[in-house]
Amino acid sequence: MSRVKRGVTAHAKHKKVYKAAKGFYGRRKNTIRAAKAAVEKAGQYAFRDRKRKKRTFRALWIQRLNAAVRPFELTYSRFIDGLSKSGITVDRKVLSDLAINEPAAFEAIVVKAKAALAA
Template sequence: MPRATKGCARKRSRKRLLNKTEGYWGGRGNLYRKAMETYIRAMVFSFRDRKARKRKFRELWISRISAAARERGISYSRFMQGLIRTKVDLNRKMLAEMAVNDKPAFDQLVEQVKAAM
């Protein structure tokens, strides 16, 4: 009985991997073993950095809200506490967007918070 070598299935899986690593530097895009190592590492980085991107954006939104609130004479923590007290349910992304692009609306929010404190 002849030895089975997976034939076209193995060739297809190798081709699929080499297509994914196309454009990588040197043998990392051409040689199967190097391509496999590099691809696995790239996927680990992409998984990790999807989480990091969420953290970075939250950090950015908080710094924007904080800067806008301080311009209006209130700290970030007091501002957020006041929003909770006044039952304003806006997330940090929307608050940051308002702080940058809709200053009058943000001013109204700050006045509501100051009244509640």
């Protein structure tokens, strides 16, 4: 049985790591040990931040909605309460977009929510 020389496999593995580490600063891009650690850590950050991104955007939509309903003498929480009481099931992302791009449509929704609160 002939012996297996592993140079090709090792080179391919290293190449994959270097490709992922492209653009990193200093030895993190061209030394296999440092690059491996950096790529693994980058993957951890990416995984964590994919989850965090959802929270961040939801918080942004809530802030925008709060600012958009204030001229109608409502707070965000009262607005959401009014929406649920009136049976309007539009998510915060769409509401935020409406508040920015379609103020008339958003105003109609706010009026309905306000009416549901009064009733």
